[in-house]
Amino acid sequence: MANASPQQGFWGDLRHDMPAAIGLCVILLIVLAAVFAPLLAPYDPAAQSLIKRLAPPVWMTRGSWDHVLGTDNLGRDVLSRVIWGARVTLLIGAATCLIAATLGTLVGLWAGYRGGRTDSVLMRLVDIQISFPGILLILLVVGVIGPGVGTLIGVLAITNWMVYARLVRGIVSSTRQTAHVEAAEIVGCRPSRVIFRHILPNLVSPLLTLLILEFTNIVLAEAAVSFLGFGVQPPQTSWGLDVASGRDYLFIAWWLVTFPGLAIVATVLSINLFAGWLRVTTDPEEREKRFARSLAARRRRAVRKGANT
Amino acid sequence: MPDFILRRLFQGLLVVLGVTATVFVVTRVFGDPVSLMLPLSATDAQRAAFAAQIGLDQPLPVQFWRFLTDIVTLDFGDSLWQRRPAIEVVFERLPNTALLVGAGLGLAVLVSIPLGAIAALRPGGLVDRLVVSLGLLGLAMPQFWLGLMAIMVFAVQLKWLPTSGFGTAAHLVLPALTLAMTPIARFTMMVRAAMIDELNKPYVQTARAKGMSLPRILRVHTLRNILVPFLALSGWEAITALSGYTVVVETVFAWPGLGLTAVQAIQRGDLFLMQAIVFVIAALIVIIGIAIDVAAKSIDPRIELN
Numbered sequence: 001m002a003n004a005s006p007q008q009g010f011w012g013d014l015r016h017d018m019p020a021a022i023g024l025c026v027i028l029l030i031v032l033a034a035v036f037a038p039l040l041a042p043y044d045p046a047a048q049s050l051i052k053r054l055a056p057p058v059w060m061t062r063g064s065w066d067h068v069l070g071t072d073n074l075g076r077d078v079l080s081r082v083i084w085g086a087r088v089t090l091l092i093g094a095a096t097c098l099i100a101a102t103l104g105t106l107v108g109l110w111a112g113y114r115g116g117r118t119d120s121v122l123m124r125l126v127d128i129q130i131s132f133p134g135i136l137l138i139l140l141v142v143g144v145i146g147p148g149v150g151t152l153i154g155v156l157a158i159t160n161w162m163v164y165a166r167l168v169r170g171i172v173s174s175t176r177q178t179a180h181v182e183a184a185e186i187v188g189c190r191p192s193r194v195i196f197r198h199i200l201p202n203l204v205s206p207l208l209t210l211l212i213l214e215f216t217n218i219v220l221a222e223a224a225v226s227f228l229g230f231g232v233q234p235p236q237t238s239w240g241l242d243v244a245s246g247r248d249y250l251f252i253a254w255w256l257v258t259f260p261g262l263a264i265v266a267t268v269l270s271i272n273l274f275a276g277w278l279r280v281t282t283d284p285e286e287r288e289k290r291f292a293r294s295l296a297a298r299r300r301r302a303v304r305k306g307a308n309t
Numbered sequence: 310m311p312d313f314i315l316r317r318l319f320q321g322l323l324v325v326l327g328v329t330a331t332v333f334v335v336t337r338v339f340g341d342p343v344s345l346m347l348p349l350s351a352t353d354a355q356r357a358a359f360a361a362q363i364g365l366d367q368p369l370p371v372q373f374w375r376f377l378t379d380i381v382t383l384d385f386g387d388s389l390w391q392r393r394p395a396i397e398v399v400f401e402r403l404p405n406t407a408l409l410v411g412a413g414l415g416l417a418v419l420v421s422i423p424l425g426a427i428a429a430l431r432p433g434g435l436v437d438r439l440v441v442s443l444g445l446l447g448l449a450m451p452q453f454w455l456g457l458m459a460i461m462v463f464a465v466q467l468k469w470l471p472t473s474g475f476g477t478a479a480h481l482v483l484p485a486l487t488l489a490m491t492p493i494a495r496f497t498m499m500v501r502a503a504m505i506d507e508l509n510k511p512y513v514q515t516a517r518a519k520g521m522s523l524p525r526i527l528r529v530h531t532l533r534n535i536l537v538p539f540l541a542l543s544g545w546e547a548i549t550a551l552s553g554y555t556v557v558v559e560t561v562f563a564w565p566g567l568g569l570t571a572v573q574a575i576q577r578g579d580l581f582l583m584q585a586i587v588f589v590i591a592a593l594i595v596i597i598g599i600a601i602d603v604a605a606k607s608i609d610p611r612i613e614l615n
Contacts, residue, residue: 124323131324131598132331133552133590136571140332140583143575144340220451224557227453228572243454250457251465261454269449297433 013281023273030267034086041080042068045237049075054253070255072246078255082263085239088232089267092153093218099157101211104164105203109195111165112172123169126162134159135224142230152231156218167210168203175202205282212275216268223264239264310606317602321595325380328591332584333376337369345578346389385585390577395585399567403589405475406566409559410550412481413488414543421493422539425500426527432505440497447494452554456487456561473563484562491554492546499542503535537609544601548594 014021033040055071056062057078069078111122141155175181176199184198225231226240234241239260246256280286336342343360351359360366363386364375379385385395428440463483464472474480507513508531516526556568563569567586574582606612 128324128327131594132328133587133594135553135556136587136590137331139571139575140587141335143583144336144345223451224453227557228560243457247457250461254461257457261451264451264454265449269445272445272449293432
């Protein structure tokens with residue numbers, strides 16, 4: 001990584017980890033589907049057609065190419081709904097993660113930098129909120145305030161900022177002791193300069209990894225809350241919502257529940273595959289471990305081959 | 310030790326206080342309990358009477374004090390839906406949830422320890438890669454979707470098990486399996502990673518050098534060493550399950566536990582019942598947290614509690 005250009009290192013390294021490379025491709029596909037949904041989707045996701053109700057996917061006997069993944073109980077095209085669903089899911093995930101990460105990072109920076117009483121009060125607050133009953137409180141809040149995308153983003157962000165605060169605070173309080181931060185303080189840098197110029201860069205890679213992993217948690221949480229009927233509301237589309245509405249047709253139309261669910265699985269799985277690789281690659285210690293493991297595996301293989309011949 | 314328990318109890322009290330404050334602010338400041346709980350057809354006089362009955366005509370600090378004292382005495386008011394004290398409903402449903410979570414987590418423990426250990430014996434081998442792939446898949450599947458898929462295959466197609474409901478042991482199988490999926494995946498990954506670390510330590514080499522068999526090394530040394538982090542993880546998982554995905558699993562399988570009751574309470578605008586559920590779950594979370602810490606300390610005396 002040190003002698004190659006970072007770009008080359010990134011792609012070259014990723015090539016050696018097939019699952020991670022496939023993961024990244026699937027992520028890009030889903031993002032593209034979300035961005036270009038109006039162009040890609042063959043039908044309006046809300047367009048109903050009562051004569052084409054519950055058409056099966058194309059490879060089944062009654063299926064046709066008109067509706068590749070079939071239609072739902074109102075004759076809406078399942079493929080189009082899955083494509084449009086990517087939009088809502090990614091939007092909610094990204095917005096929630098950004099708000100939660102910003103809030104958590106600010107709190108973590110403040111607590112870690114100030115130390116002392118500020119630190120213990122803020123971190124106690126984090127401890128307390130981490131023990132809150134997550135989804136139940138979300139249901140209570142949504143039940144009282146009323147469902148909607150805005151409410152959902154707000155509530156998910158407020159229930160998820162603590163992990164970022166913990167991570168940032170831990171790194172800040174350890175980097176505060178390092179020589180370069182002390183030097184910056186001694187030459188008289190203002191606290192804001194020390195924080196943003198000398199401490200924040202140390203946070204980029206762990207924060208990025210956490211952000212990506214948290215994104216999958218938000219996707220799953222949004223799907224669950226929407227499935228329960230307290231998240232995204234019709235006429236908007238969401239994968240969780242579509243699984244819920246397909247539930248009543250479980251006995252006669254398996255495709256209604258299966259495909260939106262598969263979209264969730266594909267999203268979360270590919271992000272996790274990519275994030276696992278990213279975590280190892282951006283962490284020097286983990287890189288070394290990975291190198292040692294591959295060396296050991298190679299040696300074992302060589303030994304076994306020697307024993308066989 | 311008693312010192313530590315007291316301190317943790319105090320911290321737990323803060324958690325419950327925090328939940329109380331949050332619920333109070335959400336329901337009284339952001340929301341309006343009267344319009345939430347009374348039907349649209351209620352007259353102004355009925356609304357005013359109801360507001361006075363639950364103390365909404367008092368200033369906010371007085372309301373909060375009353376709210377707090379009610380909770381301390383476990384008086385959450387009557388459930389509008391069930392027409393009896395909310396806490397009674399909660400205690401009636403709680404054993405069902407405990408049964409489901411206990412069965413699911415117990416299954417996860419039984420499956421994941423051998424699975425993780427086998428995978429760790431040869432990292433990067435075929436079995437290991439299979440286990441890791443299954444683990445990643447398990448973590449990516451939403452519980453509600455897996456549950457519906459399971460119903461479709463085992464109840465609708467094969468007709469082996471009932472689709473949903475409660476009563477016999479057969480009713481427990483699918484919900485418990487669905488609930489167990491996430492913990493199985495998470496536990497297995499953890500056991501695998503910890504075992505790989507552990508098996509590379511010098512003491513394992515020593516034990517092998519003096520002729521100890523691998524199963525015995527696992528049983529006597531390595532598995533014991535990962536017991537404490539495993540315990541911590543399973544406690545954490547129990548907490549996540551209780552406050553999160555149990556709701557989903559119970560809804561999918563119509564399992565009459567606290568999670569399903571919570572969803573029904575919110576759908577019916579039954580605020581008092583919902584509050585009671587939130588508090589009992591919050592208290593349970595605190596108790597589980599303390600129990601796990603105490604258990605870890607009694608297994609491994611090196612752990613410092615503070």
